[in-house]
Amino acid sequence: MTASEILTLDPTADVAQLTADIMDIESVSGNEKALADAVGAVLRSCEHLEVVREGDSLIARTNLGRQERVILAGHLDTVPLPHVQGSRGTVPSRWEGDVLYGRGATDMKGGVAVQLALAVALTEPSRDVTYVFYDHEEVEASLSGLGRLVGSFPEWLQGDFAVLLEPTNGTVEGGCNGTARFDVTTTGRAAHSARAWMGENAIHGVAEVLVRLRDHEPATVTVDGLDFRESLNAVLITGGTAGNVIPDRAVVEVNYRFAPDKTPEQAEEYVRSLLEGFDVVRTDAAAGARPGLNHPAAAEFVAAVGEEPKPKYGWTDVARFSAMGIPAVNFGPGDPLLAHSDDEHVHADAIRACLKALNEWLA
Template sequence: MTNDKEATDDVAALPAALDLGHDVVALTEQLINIESVSDFETPIADAVEAALTRLPHLSVHRDGDSIIARTGLGRSERIILAGHLDTVPLPTTPGSRGTVPATWEKGEDGEDVLYGRGTTDMKGGVAVQLALAAALTEPNRDVTYVFYDHEEVEGHKSGLGRLYRNNPELLGGDFAILLEPTDGTVEGGCNGTIRFRVTTRGKAAHSARAWMGENAIHGMADVLTRLAVYRPVTVNVDGLAFRESLNAVKVSGGIAGNVIPDHCEAEINYRFAPDKDPDGAEEYIRALLPGYELERTDAAAGARPGLNHPAAAAFVETVGQVPKPKYGWTDVARFSAAGVPAVNFGPGDALLAHSDDEHVSANAIRACYGSLYEWLTAQQ
């Protein structure tokens, strides 16, 4: 016999029930209300897995808090639709609307707007994936739906990276779409990113007798000046103009208010166009800062636009807007590195991601769903 407390505990242990047959906007709200800050994705992964396993036309595989669901119709092409389940931490500013649970407001034009953590980055996109997974029992192309954990943290934790290590055979495809927010426009490829630690060295001395030492912070002035006057270049890659950027993002040095510092470090970040690989980007920075002590601390290759594939061209035609480049790094780079051309396409404004008033319009979510549904059901 089960007592009331045990029954309550059993109910609490069940995953949240997601209604994949409901409106995609309502599904977005359901997902937002399952808090899923990085490292705590299990509840939302449980809910997604439970919903997908109820769909008989899909085979479902789970690895940690990542889920892959696939059709097996024997189509001539396979498309990947991918999105991450985690969010950045909830805002701490009192009165912030980009939190959990989600809330609704009317926009200036009377449009319904959904506020909450993950509305743009990227539970609107995940809702579109799930709704399509339920609706498309006979798509014109085979589809692999990928939902993964740990995107908003260090790259070595990436759920997508883990899936590629553990289950690469499940991630094969001809073309991939990552449903990151792009305001409903196809954004091809992405810039790469690389970071360096620049070190200047001096000689410590009492600040009252500064001439006895050599100030390492002052020695960093030339580096910072070179970065300040640097003008970012724009590189055309496969028809898209990728704007680069180079900045100092952190400076540290000194041990006390009366000591001439003998050591100073600056961290610099270079966002480079996908015509270069990380080694080429490093060569470029070393030529810009010759003679300085440079240590490469992190790097991730970018991705070429991926628009040359016939499936990509058909999708761009369906969306009906001129593609743009993706300036930030996204996981399209992981697909590209595996030989799968990939683009970004999702609801919401990327500039609102991680903000205290993160939000997305209901119309943007429905439009994203509509474009993908039309493309995956059109006669070929």
């Protein structure tokens, strides 16, 4: 797309085609400006919306004095484009029948298109609505556009209930697991590999760590009626200095996805107890979010969707809303198992069904 075309998104078009048009504006994390400009131009053209922008993140809202305010949120960025030659998960998008292929098809341009279409069409919603479009979701949490908005415009992010339009196959997913990362370090004594008996091999020392992780049985924890499956895994191992040196240090990176009944501190305590005797350092953590499905707005939304709600196993930004005291769920078009894949795709009808459900609930 040329620079002049970037500002011509048509939010009144078929929402599936709007998704394709949004995908065609490449927006890998750190490169969201063009898409933010295009979305901002649409939002500012709506007389019924108040709009603010911070960096490449935007908030638009109605202000009709309704008794309840709902937040719809989604991120503008994608993970990097695939390197596999011939991949269908790239940019620009491509239609194969009624299936849309390309980077962001699932995560989460369909949700962004639904938000934008609703923002324009719902001039008199039954609830006041705040629309949040933010950058830098697919990278470290410290860069999150939503996190910046919480700090810069907290009054704009007040609400009674929030829907994050992450892909859920059109099913409401309540809450989310928390996540934490740990470095587990083993130490030894360096020596020449020809005289290995003079040293102590730190890489061999990680064997016990791996055995404990392998034999660990992850829990399933019921929170507010939903069953959250936990997982605890080694995800990266580093160590050694050269091919002829007995290594004196090795590190196993461990990722723990924990149910939202735990705080990050409780999750850390659990991992330390499992790996007692080893040097364990927590390097990152984000709390999960309870489902909040007992809130009246959430119950009405679940009824409107008409599907049995499920738990969200991965971490999403519903946790940020939960931390602000706002019950939040995930609901969006596309199969979350396809997110970030080189075969990322979404069916046009899934995007239309998502728009229909939200429109009927809010209109």
